[in-house]
Amino acid sequence: xxxYEAIAQGISESIASGIFRPGDRLPSVRDTSESRGxxxxxxxxxxxxxxxxxxxxxxxxxxxxxxxxSTVQSEPAASEPPAHEHExxxxxxxxxxxxxxxxxxxxPLGSAFPSPSLFPLPKLALALGRAARNLDAWKxxxxxxxxxxxxxxxxxxxxxxxGCNVDVQELVITNGAMEALNLxxxxxxxxxxxxxxxxxTFYAALQALERLNLRAVEVATxxxxxxxxxxxxxxLERHPVKACWLMPNFQNPLGSLMPEPAKQxxxxxxxxxxxxxxxxxVYGELxxxxxxPRPAKAWDKKGLVMHCSSFSKSLAPGYRxxxxxxxxxxxxxxxxxxMSSLSACVPAQxxxxxxxxxxxxxxxxxxxxxxxxxxxxxxxxxISKHFPSGTKVTQPDGGYFIWVELPQPIDALELHxxxxxxxxxIAPGHLFSADHRYSHHLRINFGHPENKQFEEAIxxxxxxxxxxxxx
Amino acid sequence: xxxYEAIAQGISESIASGIFRPGDRLPSVRDTSESRGxxxxxxxxxxxxxxxxxxxxxxxxxxxxxxxxSTVQSEPAASEPPAHEHExxxxxxxxxxxxxxxxxxxxPLGSAFPSPSLFPLPKLALALGRAARNLDAWKxxxxxxxxxxxxxxxxxxxxxxxGCNVDVQELVITNGAMEALNLxxxxxxxxxxxxxxxxxTFYAALQALERLNLRAVEVATxxxxxxxxxxxxxxLERHPVKACWLMPNFQNPLGSLMPEPAKQxxxxxxxxxxxxxxxxxVYGELxxxxxxPRPAKAWDKKGLVMHCSSFSKSLAPGYRxxxxxxxxxxxxxxxxxxMSSLSACVPAQxxxxxxxxxxxxxxxxxxxxxxxxxxxxxxxxxISKHFPSGTKVTQPDGGYFIWVELPQPIDALELHxxxxxxxxxIAPGHLFSADHRYSHHLRINFGHPENKQFEEAIxxxxxxxxxxxxx
Numbered sequence: 001x002x003x004y005e006a007i008a009q010g011i012s013e014s015i016a017s018g019i020f021r022p023g024d025r026l027p028s029v030r031d032t033s034e035s036r037g038x039x040x041x042x043x044x045x046x047x048x049x050x051x052x053x054x055x056x057x058x059x060x061x062x063x064x065x066x067x068x069x070s071t072v073q074s075e076p077a078a079s080e081p082p083a084h085e086h087e088x089x090x091x092x093x094x095x096x097x098x099x100x101x102x103x104x105x106x107x108p109l110g111s112a113f114p115s116p117s118l119f120p121l122p123k124l125a126l127a128l129g130r131a132a133r134n135l136d137a138w139k140x141x142x143x144x145x146x147x148x149x150x151x152x153x154x155x156x157x158x159x160x161x162x163g164c165n166v167d168v169q170e171l172v173i174t175n176g177a178m179e180a181l182n183l184x185x186x187x188x189x190x191x192x193x194x195x196x197x198x199x200x201t202f203y204a205a206l207q208a209l210e211r212l213n214l215r216a217v218e219v220a221t222x223x224x225x226x227x228x229x230x231x232x233x234x235x236l237e238r239h240p241v242k243a244c245w246l247m248p249n250f251q252n253p254l255g256s257l258m259p260e261p262a263k264q265x266x267x268x269x270x271x272x273x274x275x276x277x278x279x280x281x282v283y284g285e286l287x288x289x290x291x292x293p294r295p296a297k298a299w300d301k302k303g304l305v306m307h308c309s310s311f312s313k314s315l316a317p318g319y320r321x322x323x324x325x326x327x328x329x330x331x332x333x334x335x336x337x338x339m340s341s342l343s344a345c346v347p348a349q350x351x352x353x354x355x356x357x358x359x360x361x362x363x364x365x366x367x368x369x370x371x372x373x374x375x376x377x378x379x380x381x382x383i384s385k386h387f388p389s390g391t392k393v394t395q396p397d398g399g400y401f402i403w404v405e406l407p408q409p410i411d412a413l414e415l416h417x418x419x420x421x422x423x424x425x426i427a428p429g430h431l432f433s434a435d436h437r438y439s440h441h442l443r444i445n446f447g448h449p450e451n452k453q454f455e456e457a458i459x460x461x462x463x464x465x466x467x468x469x470x471x
Numbered sequence: 472x473x474x475y476e477a478i479a480q481g482i483s484e485s486i487a488s489g490i491f492r493p494g495d496r497l498p499s500v501r502d503t504s505e506s507r508g509x510x511x512x513x514x515x516x517x518x519x520x521x522x523x524x525x526x527x528x529x530x531x532x533x534x535x536x537x538x539x540x541s542t543v544q545s546e547p548a549a550s551e552p553p554a555h556e557h558e559x560x561x562x563x564x565x566x567x568x569x570x571x572x573x574x575x576x577x578x579p580l581g582s583a584f585p586s587p588s589l590f591p592l593p594k595l596a597l598a599l600g601r602a603a604r605n606l607d608a609w610k611x612x613x614x615x616x617x618x619x620x621x622x623x624x625x626x627x628x629x630x631x632x633x634g635c636n637v638d639v640q641e642l643v644i645t646n647g648a649m650e651a652l653n654l655x656x657x658x659x660x661x662x663x664x665x666x667x668x669x670x671x672t673f674y675a676a677l678q679a680l681e682r683l684n685l686r687a688v689e690v691a692t693x694x695x696x697x698x699x700x701x702x703x704x705x706x707l708e709r710h711p712v713k714a715c716w717l718m719p720n721f722q723n724p725l726g727s728l729m730p731e732p733a734k735q736x737x738x739x740x741x742x743x744x745x746x747x748x749x750x751x752x753v754y755g756e757l758x759x760x761x762x763x764p765r766p767a768k769a770w771d772k773k774g775l776v777m778h779c780s781s782f783s784k785s786l787a788p789g790y791r792x793x794x795x796x797x798x799x800x801x802x803x804x805x806x807x808x809x810m811s812s813l814s815a816c817v818p819a820q821x822x823x824x825x826x827x828x829x830x831x832x833x834x835x836x837x838x839x840x841x842x843x844x845x846x847x848x849x850x851x852x853x854i855s856k857h858f859p860s861g862t863k864v865t866q867p868d869g870g871y872f873i874w875v876e877l878p879q880p881i882d883a884l885e886l887h888x889x890x891x892x893x894x895x896x897i898a899p900g901h902l903f904s905a906d907h908r909y910s911h912h913l914r915i916n917f918g919h920p921e922n923k924q925f926e927e928a929i930x931x932x933x934x935x936x937x938x939x940x941x942x
Contacts, residue, residue, distance in 0.1 A: 341653070347599055347818075
């Protein structure tokens, strides 16, 4: 843990235990700097982090104050999935919910996608048009899997910038991260094999297991710090796990972020058991803190981590350009790709490469993160105000999902149906576990800041939930 | 068989049996019209068909003459694969050959792709740029699988134009035909199931079976008329076949084209056994005769035919936009797509839709067909002149592949290696069967008419083959 993180943690514990109360002013940056013997900039970083987490708010010329929302909501406890293995069968519900996400007449609280209006689509279109017009015809053959050499170089540069050494040869361009994840899973497993996942877990992981006739074992996961590495160690001792599919950064649906030491321990544990990690990192760019969180891949020395990401959630929705940095499995993943969809769209690869080369991606990302961080604060505030008492929410440091645990008697499926009748979609917790354990939970997408009906929709869902709780 | 086809067949039989000899003049159109009691335009169609097949040549103001190449080459016999089932394992060779196809320093006789210079890439680029600039951001969500409604409507219109009724609801847009084929196969089979394929067969079909742990049974296939429906009937009686993967139009690698009655019989046979047909029709637009051959899908009444195609071989290489018209399995295929790669590239879908709407596709196709038909005639002539005696070749009526059967002692793998050393790639017959039975065969790609080294390369391969034959 870095210095500023330790300071922030100390303060957040003081808030949780009631030492600081809502409305209290934090000590000034100078005072804290002196009392702790650290530089003012370290204190600023700590305060920024607390602000990003919604625990404190800056007021112009007055300093930092403890937020009113910060203590109202408590966070859900770590999950305790049963330790047995099970077949995977995900219900029709996923497709229904995905279907609703497309309907622009619904307020998309249940959507898996952020608002397309958050992205620089006009600039991308120019880059795409330019790239397509200048495309050397032969590149339509040369850019087939593993993909455009230019684009792979750009991606490798971004890995380097976050302190992660990925060789261009290790990169396979795919049709979005989803295909990358599926190909990696296919490469390291065979029918009937067992795969460890978080609990709750992203439904697409469950679907991928179902599609490949794999079995799942769910592992205890904390809503703030992600999968519990000790629990995973116990699972690995008892079960013949062939691979893990995890999201260390801003997990879907929890929004959890594994601390660096936990990532390091995870990679070491898997190396010891020689179990590959399929790392889903599509939200890694959407951090609210001062630094980009490194993926588990950064600690990988054995080529066991297959890091998958894309531009779909950070830059270019609908372009369907993703990749796998597949370590020692890269050649095998490339072959699977040639055997399944052959290649990602060549003009899209070329267009993105051109956009990245011209710069502007990082500026766009800063704006995007700021918009999402603000929206997260608003959403937590709204939920704490309008949802029934006893509701618990996560306060993720990145991404665009909040995980809500409702008071026990509320059935999220009923809430889902009643919300739909009010033209609001939500993602009921049932989607996020093979045994539908999260029946009084929901995932709320706050990635639509421009949606004028958003605030009203949260209020409406809260009202319905309160009525259900009171029954 | 249509009237003009019957006339053409009669004449081609007369040529084969030596009644007409090379250089002979065919009866005039008027004479044949009168003697057969058909309209002159029917006779013209017959003569065009013979010309497209390279059997006759038109000379300005003199009429039609029997080609010199027409009798030199005889065509390979129908295949006689053993009737047992087998596991599928396709060798490294496929990836090697695919790799060579990308190297622009090699003459790509072994490539699976036609020359990218044959396509209207600049016009497509304009359509793509325009579509991307005007893209309503929400379409990045709405165009996810099953895909753009506009594009699907355009595709349904093209089906209608060829007398094939396909509902828009039945269409799923995919990342190229390859993904469509794979998804269809996945949808109707489970691990260990048996799939009937042609012999020889496209290696990607074998790879798909391998990937999904399926078993293959190969069925006798004629190099001109495609799979033998009676042999398939016998196979269906004896084996628990779960699906067929076939290419009725311009099969890869044979170039065979099933006559309409055979397609009709095929569909009826499969309906009787309730076995789905995965129909790979990526070359259907590349016909040299007067009419577009209909797919087997045209006779499907039970929704059992899953017709897969794309724009990759006819319009937009590298755009990776294909589709499945998946009959009664459409919803299941769409779900598989959502579970594997989520969607095809949205701007590419939009760009193609825009291009198709503006028109020009059919004009482009006419030019493309003409270029390929001419190149086919040239290639057959070159092979007949330069390859060892005893060589047999197909004379396909469409596509861009010729299948060559060399005299028995020649090992196509050796020919492949020796050709590579002369900077020429070829596709050895070994690739096209799970048991590498076609060891003295090769597939030659003639889809690179602009390549100045093409003629020289055919001569060189012929010279190497002659040397190998003489050993």
